[in-house]
Amino acid sequence: MTARPVVAPPEPWAFPAPQEHLLPNGVRLLLHDLPGQYVLSLRVVVPSPVAAEPAGQEGIGSMTARLLDEGTSEAGSEEFAERMERIGMVLGAGVSDGGLVVDVDVPQAHLAAAADLVRAALADPVFPEAEVRRILRTRLAEIEQERASSAHRASREFSRTLWEAADRAALPVAGTAATVGALTREDVVAHHARVVGPRGATVVLAGDLAGVPALEVLTGSLGSWTSGTQDAPAPSLAPVPAADRVRLVVVDRPGSVQSEIVVGCPGPDRSLASGWAPHPVLSFLVGGSPGARLDAVLREEKGYTYGMRSVFRPRVAGGMFLASGSVRTEVTAEATGLVVDILDRARDGFTPAELRSGVDFIAKTAPGRYATADAVADESGSLALEGLAPDFTTRNLEAVRALTLEDLDAAYRRTVTGEWTAVVVGDAAAVVPGLSERLGVPVTTVDL
Incomplete structure (x- = not known):
């Protein structure tokens, strides 16, 4: 009779350590080499706390993020989408309480093309008027859908009760019907110029990097990203609990x-x-x-x-x-x-x-x-x-x-x-x- 194998405790595990570099424009680059992961994951994070959004424009950061892939001066909205489709690239962008996050997945062979599209989306979006209006309408419809969801409605009321009314944390990250409904294309353009730039940004690339000149590719693309109008990132502050929150x-x-x-x-x-x-x-x-x-x-x-x-x-x-x-x-x-x-x-x-x-x-x-x-x-x-x-x-x-x-x-x-x-x-x-x-x-x- 064959004896059962002895099950040994698992070996200690460590999070994959990155190689760290500094791109020519000051952007921090972290490279995680993960053998066998042939679809590469690229992230660009830009510190820009939502608490720094102008009063009455809460949610503008999220709206700006959603519009980044709606065309650049080099490629209109449809052409930009076609270029992504041709290389099997998936791009998403959103905002957390701490800043902008752009996430991209792309096959290993098309890293250079994908990185250049990301650079263009960050540095040179055109924010077409029609697309701005569409994204704002979509967010307003989304707010109504959230209101119809008990879980979303409870989460929103919980934040509004837990934090001081004047604190940004009391409002949804993507804004309210009143604040989003008042936004214009000019507001979005001004917010992008003020917030989105290489200062303080970090680029992360994870996947199988064997044979991929990742540093060279990213130096020539995201390393050339510039912005002459970006403000210094504001510090993130902990939200203030409401005085009457215990209720x-x-x-x-x-x-x-x-x-x-x-x-x-x-x-x-x-x-x-x-x-x-x-x-x-x-x-x-x-x-x-x-x-x-x-x-x-x-x-x-x-x-x-x-x-x-x-x-x-x-x-x-x-x-x-x-x-x-x-x-x-x-x-x-x-x-x-x-x-x-x-x-x-x-x-x-x-x-x-x-x-x-x-x-x-x-x-x-x-x-x-x-x-x-x-x-x-x-x-x-x-x-x-x-x-x-x-x-x-x-x-x-x-x-x-x-x-x-x-x-x-x-x-x-x-x-x-x-x-x-x-x-x-x-x-x-x-x-x-x-x-x-x-x-x-x-x-x-x-x-x-």
């Missing part, structure tokens, strides 16, 4: 058969002095799997939900911790109370078995999470935007493996003080009485 808001959705619940509080970013390592483990243990504390009660024991999740969500500066999910209308009050109780009881501490489960999951699944070129490029670009070193992910995983129960408990208690901001999207007539009684706090009701 419950119900967004009335008459006739709704289920309620969306969000409970949370301010949280840290990944550069906090005490270390980021405990926080992904805590997310997993509290609400990161069907066996986590939230689902063990609300899904497995009570059958109230298909899933309740929790997460520490870092920003470039500051962040938030939240738990969210949907439940049946008739159990909304009890479910919301259970969420708060579970989150509060976690302050009493975690168990050795939980520690081992959480550490194993975060540390041992890392190779799978970063198995592709686009995942490596995304992480490397995020680190650059957050001002973190390229070896941060490796060092953080080492810290995860070394976590103790004391580390875990202390990190949770530092953030989770029991002062909760809660939002429920549902039928107010059906849920408000029970919520007031169950939670013992005033309930504010707002329209959908």
Whole structure:
């Protein structure tokens, strides 16, 4: 009889280390060589916090990003799209709280053509009037769709309740109907000139670079990107919590058969002095799997939900911790109370078995999470935007493996003080009485 093989513990894993270069225009270049990844992933990140958007123009950064591939002085909108299609290139652009992110995937053989198209899109977009109007209309329609989604509506109300009204974090990154509806082509052109340029930018390239003259190609393309009008990037500041954030808001959705619940509080970013390592483990243990504390009660024991999740969500500066999910209308009050109780009881501490489960999951699944070129490029670009070193992910995983129960408990208690901001999207007539009684706090009701 053949003996079963011995299963050995996995070897320690490290995030792929990049080669770092400086392009002629001062742009930082990070090259991650990943053998076998023949579709290359290119990222360009430009620090430009959305908090620096002019008052009344919130969302202009997102609109500008969406318009970058709508034509340049060299190629109109249709021709630009045709050039991308000919080389199998996929381009996307968006804005996070910290800045602009352009992401490109392209076959290895067409890197040079793709990089030059990216340079043209960043340096010389023409923002055709018709395309500007189309993108703005699309965003306005998108806002209406988000309003119809309980999860989106809850997220928007949560941010508006958690942060000071004057803080940019209280509004959606892509703006509101009022701010987007007031934008013009001239606003977009001025924003691009002010914000989008090589100053402070980082380019990341990940994939199989064997035989690819990546440094030469990128020096001749993105290394020649210039802007004479770009302002110095503004520093990212942590959002300010609202003075009255500890409360419950119900967004009335008459006739709704289920309620969306969000409970949370301010949280840290990944550069906090005490270390980021405990926080992904805590997310997993509290609400990161069907066996986590939230689902063990609300899904497995009570059958109230298909899933309740929790997460520490870092920003470039500051962040938030939240738990969210949907439940049946008739159990909304009890479910919301259970969420708060579970989150509060976690302050009493975690168990050795939980520690081992959480550490194993975060540390041992890392190779799978970063198995592709686009995942490596995304992480490397995020680190650059957050001002973190390229070896941060490796060092953080080492810290995860070394976590103790004391580390875990202390990190949770530092953030989770029991002062909760809660939002429920549902039928107010059906849920408000029970919520007031169950939670013992005033309930504010707002329209959908």
